[in-house]
Amino acid sequence: MVDxxxxxxxxxxxxxxxxxxxxxxxxVWRRLRRDKVAMTAGGVLLFILSLAVFAxxxxxxxxxxxxxxxxxxxxxTEGHILGTDELGRDMLSRLIWGGRLxxxxxxxxxxxxxxxxxxxxxxxxxxxxxxxxxxxxxxDVFYAFPxxxxxxxxxxxxxxxxxxxxxxxxxxxxxPIARVAESVTTRLRSSDFIEAARASGASxxxxxxxxxxxxxxxxxFVYATSLIAVSMILASGLSxxxxxxxxxxxxxxxxxxxxxxxxxxxxxxxxxxxxxxxAVSISFNLxxxxxxxxxxxxx
Amino acid sequence: xxPPDTSRADSAxxxxxxxxxxxxxxxxxxxxxxxxxxxxxxxxRVHAVDDVDLEVMRGETLGVxxxxxxxxxxxxxxxxxxxxxxxxxLIFDGCKxxxxxxxxxxxxxxxxxxxxxxxxxxxxxxxxxxxxxxGAQVHGTPKREALARTHDLLARVGLDPxxxxxxxxxxxxxxxxxxxxxxxxxxxxxxxxxxxEAVSALDKSVEAQVLNLLTDLKAEFGLTYVFISxxxxxxxxxxxxxxxxxxxxxxxxxxxERVYTHPQHxxxxxxxxxxxxxxxxxxxxxxxxxxxxxNPIDPPTGCRFHTRCPSIRPFCATREPPLADVERDHAxxxxxxxxxxxxHDDAAAVPDPxxxxx
Numbered sequence: 001m002v003d004x005x006x007x008x009x010x011x012x013x014x015x016x017x018x019x020x021x022x023x024x025x026x027x028v029w030r031r032l033r034r035d036k037v038a039m040t041a042g043g044v045l046l047f048i049l050s051l052a053v054f055a056x057x058x059x060x061x062x063x064x065x066x067x068x069x070x071x072x073x074x075x076x077t078e079g080h081i082l083g084t085d086e087l088g089r090d091m092l093s094r095l096i097w098g099g100r101l102x103x104x105x106x107x108x109x110x111x112x113x114x115x116x117x118x119x120x121x122x123x124x125x126x127x128x129x130x131x132x133x134x135x136x137x138x139x140d141v142f143y144a145f146p147x148x149x150x151x152x153x154x155x156x157x158x159x160x161x162x163x164x165x166x167x168x169x170x171x172x173x174x175x176p177i178a179r180v181a182e183s184v185t186t187r188l189r190s191s192d193f194i195e196a197a198r199a200s201g202a203s204x205x206x207x208x209x210x211x212x213x214x215x216x217x218x219x220x221f222v223y224a225t226s227l228i229a230v231s232m233i234l235a236s237g238l239s240x241x242x243x244x245x246x247x248x249x250x251x252x253x254x255x256x257x258x259x260x261x262x263x264x265x266x267x268x269x270x271x272x273x274x275x276x277x278x279a280v281s282i283s284f285n286l287x288x289x290x291x292x293x294x295x296x297x298x299x
Numbered sequence: 300x301x302p303p304d305t306s307r308a309d310s311a312x313x314x315x316x317x318x319x320x321x322x323x324x325x326x327x328x329x330x331x332x333x334x335x336x337x338x339x340x341x342x343x344r345v346h347a348v349d350d351v352d353l354e355v356m357r358g359e360t361l362g363v364x365x366x367x368x369x370x371x372x373x374x375x376x377x378x379x380x381x382x383x384x385x386x387x388x389l390i391f392d393g394c395k396x397x398x399x400x401x402x403x404x405x406x407x408x409x410x411x412x413x414x415x416x417x418x419x420x421x422x423x424x425x426x427x428x429x430x431x432x433x434g435a436q437v438h439g440t441p442k443r444e445a446l447a448r449t450h451d452l453l454a455r456v457g458l459d460p461x462x463x464x465x466x467x468x469x470x471x472x473x474x475x476x477x478x479x480x481x482x483x484x485x486x487x488x489x490x491x492x493x494x495x496e497a498v499s500a501l502d503k504s505v506e507a508q509v510l511n512l513l514t515d516l517k518a519e520f521g522l523t524y525v526f527i528s529x530x531x532x533x534x535x536x537x538x539x540x541x542x543x544x545x546x547x548x549x550x551x552x553x554x555x556e557r558v559y560t561h562p563q564h565x566x567x568x569x570x571x572x573x574x575x576x577x578x579x580x581x582x583x584x585x586x587x588x589x590x591x592x593x594n595p596i597d598p599p600t601g602c603r604f605h606t607r608c609p610s611i612r613p614f615c616a617t618r619e620p621p622l623a624d625v626e627r628d629h630a631x632x633x634x635x636x637x638x639x640x641x642x643h644d645d646a647a648a649v650p651d652p653x654x655x656x657x
Contacts, residue, residue: 024424024467192420193430196480199379200434200487201407210433214424 031294038290041283048280052099059093063250066090072266083269085255086262087248091269095276098250101162105244105251106232106280108166113173114224120174121181122216126189126208136182143175151234155243165244169234173227180223184216218295225288229281236277252277320354320390321523322378322410322491327351327387329373333596346595347373349547351387352622355491360517360524362538362555364531364570366592370547371527375495378525379412392490408438411484415496417476421468427453428464431483438487445486452482455519456512474505478512485520493525498533510537531574535559540628543567546595546603549622553629563631566604602634610635 022030032038051058061080066088070077073084082091124135142150154168188194189212197207236253238244245251247258255273263270329348332341348370355361365371376382378389380396380403391409394401414420421430431452432445440448450460456478468476477497484492494513498506510533517524528534534541534555541558543551543566551564562568569588588607593599599606605615615634622632 192414192416193422195376195379195381196412196414196420196483197422197433198381199407199412200437201404202433202437206437210425211422215422 028291028294032290035290035294038287038294041286041290044279044283045287048099048276048283049103051096052103055097055100059090059096061090061093063089063093063097064248072262072269074266075268082272083266085259085269091272094250094255095252095272098252098255098273099276101245101249101251102232102236102253102277103280105162105166105169105235105239106228106284109169109173109235110224110228110231112166112170113177113227114220116170117174117177118181118217118220121178121183121220122185122208122212124178125182125185125216126204126212128186128189132182132186136179139175139178139182142171143179147172147230148234148237151238152241152243155238160243160246162245165235165238169231169238172234173224173231176227177220177224181216181220184219185212188212188215222288222292222295225291226285228288229284232277232281232284319357321357321392322355322525323390324351324353324355324378325388325390327374327377327389328385329370329377329382330385343596346547346598348377348384349598351544351547351549353542353549353552355523355525356540358521358523359539360526360537362534362541363525363527363544364529364534364541365544366570367529368592368595369544370595371529371544372495373547374544375412375493375525375527378493379410380406381412404438408487409489410491410493411487411489412493412495413477413480413484413497415500417473417480417500418468420480421476423468426465426467427458427471427479428460430468431479431486434483434487448486449482452485453479455485455516456482458482472505474501474509477501477505477509481509481512481516485516488520489522491523491525493527495527496529497526499528499530506533513537531571543570546592546598548603549632550604551629551631552622553626553631557626557629563625563629563636564604564633565608565610565635567631569607569609602632604633 066084068088070080070084071086071088073080073088075081075083077083080090080092082095085091085094120135120139124132124139127135145153151165151168151172154171155165158164158168194207194211197211202210235244236251236256239251239253240257242257245254247254252273256270256277259266259270259273327348328350330344331347333343333345334340335342351370351374353361363371363374373382377384377387380389389396389406391401391406396406397403421427425433428446428449431449432442435445435448436442446464450464453460453463458475458478463471463475463479468479471479477500480497497513498509501509513524514537516522524537526534526537538555540553541551541555542549543558543564545566551558551562551567553563558567559571562571566588573588590607593603593606599616601614601616601618602608602611602620605611608615612634618634620632620634620637622630623637624630625636
């Protein structure tokens with residue numbers, strides 16, 4: 001018998017290779033490419049990232065040395081297109097080099113938190129019941145702290161330094177990611193195809209690997225992308241408070257802190273690191289928004 | 300496709316359900332707790348399935364009917380061991396499920412299920428062939444072999460593997476998806492398939508095609524079906540025996556035609572009379588039953604149907620009628636059908652439930 005919805009003419013030919021449909025990620029990429037805002041944001045990020053990566057070759061001057069004679073020059077000074085900071089160091093070079101640490105501090109904690117938080121959340125969501133309650137209530141204890149406060153407190157307790165700042169930021173981002181992972185997994189767990197997989201006798205681990213991960217990692221990933229902006233701002237905040245990167249290393253948050261005293265002398269120069277933070281954060285936000293809508297497929 | 304196992308195929312159709320029980324259910328109970336108050340304790344319980352006994356005969360189609368919320372789907376999930384029963388046991392082919400002779404994983408190979416929602420029962424991120432082959436791979440079949448069988452099955456359910464195997468669920472129509480679900484259920488070579496409203500969501504023409512497919516597959520693979528549906532016509536069409544549920548209880552169980560033509564329980568009679576008639580002279584002018592079924596959180600005492608029954612006696616509210624045979628292979632849980640119940644002692648006029656049908 002032939003289904004009314006398919007053409008009756010096609011003969012059954014088991015030898016022919018099956019028609020491969022466009023894979024999910026490929027279709028996401030196709031939709032994302034049509035999203036002008038997301039693509040622009042992606043372009044900006046790519047540009048700033050390559051500036052940071054190739055900083056030694058791109059930066060016109062040494063970011064760590066300057067002369068006091070040339071301190072706090074305005075934008076457009078000859079030899080210092082974006083002016084100089086309070087120690088006479090070239091702002092353009094410092095901004096380019098600063099991208100390295102700022103991006104590192106923005107992205108790394110989120111990557112670690114993505115893996116750890118997803119593992120926690122998926123375990124809690126799939127296990128359900130008392131295991132879920134135990135895990136999620138513990139997570140909630142951390143979530144209850146305002147993120148800035150928690151990051152500052154942890155960094156302060158662990159001591160200043162890049163590694164400790166990264167560690168404390170990771171801890172800050174695990175709870176929100178775990179909560180998202182848990183809610184997505186819980187919603188998925190009751191769907192019929194998970195029941196069907198259980199009915200076929202598969203173990204929990206197999207079901208999570210084959211049926212859960214592919215469906216929950218996408219939404220968690222989108223959420224994590226939006227956290228990168230927060231992470232950058234928090235990292236800058238930690239550096240601003242002297243808990244992250246230490247002088248004389250260039251980092252946008254730290255630069256913002258030291259230049260804040262010069263805000264009445266050279267307001268535009270002082271604002272530059274803040275603008276960089278803003279540009280990167282909003283780009284990550286726009287990109288994750290685009291990603292979210294590109295990943296929503298409902299036929 | 301391997302030829303069907305002859306030992307299964309020859310058990311084709313037990314007459315009047317006089318076959319051998321393949322799946323026996325004893326005292327199945329499932330109460331869902333409603334939590335609340337301090338300490339999140341169970342304050343009340345939904346009596347979803349309450350002390351159900353049933354036998355599924357080898358090679359038959361057992362239809363299960365009842366209103367929404369009467370415990371049909373819970374029964375299906377209990378039969379599949381997808382939820383743990385509070386009480387009761389399943390005996391499959393002489394072995395207790397979960398025992399050493401028949402571990403759960405092995406039982407699940409024998410009994411498969413097709414769900415109502417064809418879309419949510421397929422993983423949207425997996426291709427059709429990966430979804431179908433998954434079960435076999437879980438049971439240790441190498442991927443190549445599992446895929447080869449998947450393609451055979453797809454062809455068998457009427458989907459050209461060359462065109463459909465590599466597709467994703469959202470690219471298929473509802474009828475095609477339900478065929479995929481049937482193919483997946485068949486992939487483990489089960490002996491029993493539980494069809495939980497499997498055709499209810501399809502439109503009528505596709506429904507008929509899928510029903511025909513199910514009939515063909517049953518003969519070809521020597522399958523036994525538990526067919527759960529709220530659609531009385533469909534159940535009559537496919538079933539050898541019919542089980543009627545009301546508020547988590549079995550109220551009537553018997554050979555399908557007999558139940559449809561001579562319902563013994565007043566609820567069954569009312570249910571059947573609610574079917575729209577094709578004859579304009581036999582319009583259903585009034586609803587045969589008033590009101591909604593009582594809340595399963597606090598089911599009525601005694602006979603659960605007494606709150607809506609057209610012919611009750613005072614003791615119906617206190618004494619629960621057992622499921623007892625009224626004729627050969629026809630059991631009913633109603634005091635009015637049991638001579639020794641005392642029902643006929645205190646009143647002369649006993650309304651005939653078949654009159655309700657008219």
